[in-house]
Amino acid sequence: AQSVTQLDSHVSVSEGTPVLLRCNYSSSYSPSLFWYVQHPNKGLQLLLKYTSAATLVKGINGFEAEFKKSETSFHLTKPSAHMSDAAEYFCVVYGNKLVFGAGTILRVKS
Amino acid sequence: DGGITQSPKYLFRKEGQNVTLSCEQNLNHDAMYWYRQDPGQGLRLIYYSQIVNDFQKGDIAEGYSVSREKKESFPLTVTSAQKNPTAFYLCASSGTGVFTDTQYFGPGTRLTVL
Numbered sequence: 001a002q003s004v005t006q007l008d009s010h011v012s013v014s015e016g017t018p019v020l021l022r023c024n025y026s027s028s029y030s031p032s033l034f035w036y037v038q039h040p041n042k043g044l045q046l047l048l049k050y051t052s053a054a055t056l057v058k059g060i061n062g063f064e065a066e067f068k069k070s071e072t073s074f075h076l077t078k079p080s081a082h083m084s085d086a087a088e089y090f091c092v093v094y095g096n097k098l099v100f101g102a103g104t105i106l107r108v109k110s
Numbered sequence: 111d112g113g114i115t116q117s118p119k120y121l122f123r124k125e126g127q128n129v130t131l132s133c134e135q136n137l138n139h140d141a142m143y144w145y146r147q148d149p150g151q152g153l154r155l156i157y158y159s160q161i162v163n164d165f166q167k168g169d170i171a172e173g174y175s176v177s178r179e180k181k182e183s184f185p186l187t188v189t190s191a192q193k194n195p196t197a198f199y200l201c202a203s204s205g206t207g208v209f210t211d212t213q214y215f216g217p218g219t220r221l222t223v224l
Contacts, residue, residue: 009150032210034212036215041198041217041218041220042217042218043114043116043200043215043216043217043218044153044200044202044215045215046212046213046214049212090152090153094209094210096209097155097168097209098153098155098209098213100152100153100154101152102150102151102152103150103152
């Protein structure tokens with residue numbers, strides 16, 4: 001069975017500082033992993049996905065994530081936060097279905 | 111523009127009533143999905159459909175029903191049997207691979223039971 005744990009329910013950063021949203025996964029085989037973003041009262045938008053190609057995955061809006069098998073992690077990063085990045089972020093692992101993490105709410109302070 | 115539309119955006123229901131949420135896609139996707147989102151719980155799968163006239167229960171199907179008469183449409187009915195229906199409902203679609211292809215989401219319907 002697959003599972004995913006987002007280690008922080010809330011993250012707060014200042015505009016222009018780095019963003020780190022942490023995600024650990026559990027999978028009995030090589031997983032597919034995704035990060036989605038959701039702005040308030042909106043649907044989910046795909047940021048990036050990992051499907052066993054390069055371990056460093058680049059996504060939209062300057063986000064990237066690194067797949068680390070030894071640590072079973074897939075953390076999302078961005079070098080410099082922007083006010084428009086404030087949203088909820090979901091880490092997702094694919095097994096025989098998509099399994100969603102509980103979400104991390106990112107707050108960006110001006 | 112291609113995409114997924116959900117209507118209505120907000121829906122209010124009295125206890126004991128059935129309501130139907132609409133989901134339409136023009137992406138020519140075979141697979142469609144319904145999720146329920148509650149605060150702090152991520153998304154949970156209600157039903158999914160791989161092809162027309164076929165659908166499967168997800169993790170929390172009790173109190174819900176669906177139909178898939180057309181490729182473009184996958185309506186969800188929240189019945190009076192659903193004990194706690196107040197939530198945000200998201201519809202998604204993907205290509206031929208159920209759960210393997212990237213899922214694209216609609217804007218959601220927020221259902222409130224009065």
